[in-house]
Amino acid sequence: MIFERRLLARDRGAGILEKLWQIPWTFVLLLCGVAAIGYVALLSAGSGNPDTYAQKHAIRFGFGLVVMLGIALVDIRVIARFAWVAYLGGIGLLVLVLLHGTVGKGAQRWIDVGPVQLQPSELMKIVLVLGLTAWFHRASWQRIGNPLFLIPPALAVLVPVGLILKQPNLGTALITAAVGAAMFWAAGVRWWKFAGIGAIAAAAAPFAYDSLHDYQRARITTFLDPESDPLGAGYNIIQSKIALGSGGLWGKGFLQGTQGHLNFLPEKQTDFIFTMIAEEFGLVGALTTLGMLLLVVAFCYVVAFRSRHQFGRLLAVGLGTNYFLYVFVNVAMVTGSIPVGGVPLPLISHGGSAMLTVMMGFGLLLSAHVHRDAEMGPMRE
Template sequence: MINERRLIRAEPSFGLTTKLFQISWIYVLLICALAGVGYAALYSAAGGSPDPYASKQAIRFAFGLVMMLCVALVDIRIIERLAWPLYGVSLALLVLVLRVGHVGKGAQRWIEFGGTQLQPSELMKIALVVALAAWFHRATWERMGNPLFLIPPALMVAAPVLLILKEPNLGTAVITALIGGTIFLAAGVRWWKMALVVIPIPFAARVAYGYLHDYQKARIETFLNPESDPLGAGYNIQQSKIALGSGGMWGKGYLQGTQGKLNFLPEKQTDFIFTMLAEEFGFVGCLAVLGLLLLIVLGAMAIALRCRHQFGRLVALGIGVNFFLYVAVNIAMVTGAIPVGGVPLPLVSYGGSASLTVMFGFGLLMSVHVHRDVEFKDRRED
């Protein structure tokens, strides 16, 4: 592996004003535009009222925006040094949630702090990206060729995935595993080594099916045959498809969606908010929202490509992949392409933990962009 850090000739000098100018404000505007779409959708979900969804979401976004800009100003080398404490705290919270976590809708995923709820699995996805980036940032080709070198990061992925599955939260567990696999490949791990991990998955999934909760089995069976129980397990996805199709090309108009307005559409403020947008704004509106989401993903990839150090590249890639998987899983879920898994549409669906952790991730992304040319002290020989 080429030590690209030695190719950086000069150490940039950053003041607070300089860092503020270095922030990609166009990217920030894209994020604000997506949050605006979310506010409008939640306003409609409440029947044309800011309460109880849109107003709370706006406050969360305002807090998240300030947090994002503060994180963006933190030196990326400090973030690297904090990678392991962040991962440790996130892992401890995952263990804690299984003991004292709040139970809701058959799952134990939240910890209550003074009237607010935190979902540790959302924070863990960001912590995992930073921790894996820190691990592979110090790697050499010789170490990468040693299978023993890959055992610690493999355990770093496996531990949270197993804990998240135990909550249970299958959708987030799959996303966490995919994020870890993406970082492995981007860091230079050979395909055949990844195949050794991937090949046993179908056999493990067959065994794991026997341990799933009844509602999880029902989701899989409904996915395979949605018409088998249209008034029970298949109700959500059937109503979602009706809302998607009824919007047509241009939609029924803002605040005019009958599926959402008459409460036929389930969880319209969270998991199925995209179908409500489809009903009101039609196919054209869906394309516009998807285009905005795509620009945010491509922006993260561009930041990764422009960064001159391995740590920043892997962090930016991981944050971009996390956001992409949020979007891909949610839209595939509400269109019936995959089983319903309770994954929100970021910054559009109503929710606290997901929105704030996404904004924290964007703060890390902005820090990578601001500090894309900094030089790390080489500690590979330490």
């Protein structure tokens, strides 16, 4: 009996080493590079003092790295088995936020977990991808073509979107809905159903606009004409554009950004961190940062193409789309291409919830890569 236990322990150890060998360490180094850009930017945002933002960023990334690698070693079939449990847990946290959440800047989006504040809406996007992947991965084309089969996953998207809107957090709610739509598309839902939903959404847009909060309507008005209120609602985006343009090709240099260090640039450590990078490191620094972020997105879709089972493909597509939307919305926001909203730049902005949930997502992605040849069961008829 003791000998058998030793053999089993040795086999498990060998299995873990084999999985560690299969982890794409180049991708891990890429994530470290992106986080390093965030460290430098946050060091500048703290006027060179690492204790302000940068040190916390490094600690959070280090912890997230351990979490990511731990999840990567978990068998993808175990993850699939508990996907809906994770989804229900995410819904429970969103309900808990509405009942006992911490209010900050006019919104109730956080819950206190000891000394840490958790934003469940960030976690919800990851567990939504898990839940939808579990629903669609063994479904046949016939089942996906059946409208009744699509009702449960549609509700699975609408429920968290509605709860996030109640906080209120319009930007995250829209991203959550977009991630859900991407999952439906990747699963093979016909295009005409998206067209029908789009037509309904367009017809409901005027009513939705009337139901927005005053500050949300002001953001849309300011997006259309920032100069209409240069010292009020239009201030943030005007200062952001000034900082972007003043950086030029090579930037003003580390700690030399006037818009950021003279406090003209708002939320320079979170929502407008990309603007600070562009001001201090110029167009070259901004494009380098964007290139690295897009390489991360590209790897997600490479994992999807290489997976031999639908679970891994759908999981990678959903996680890659979520990360892409983070990047797209933040950069488009600070450049004035879309209305301003509170969406961080992943792995770069200051913030614990976004960092942890993004790293958890990458752990799931790496698990899909490591276990890309796993047998996930027969297709449901």
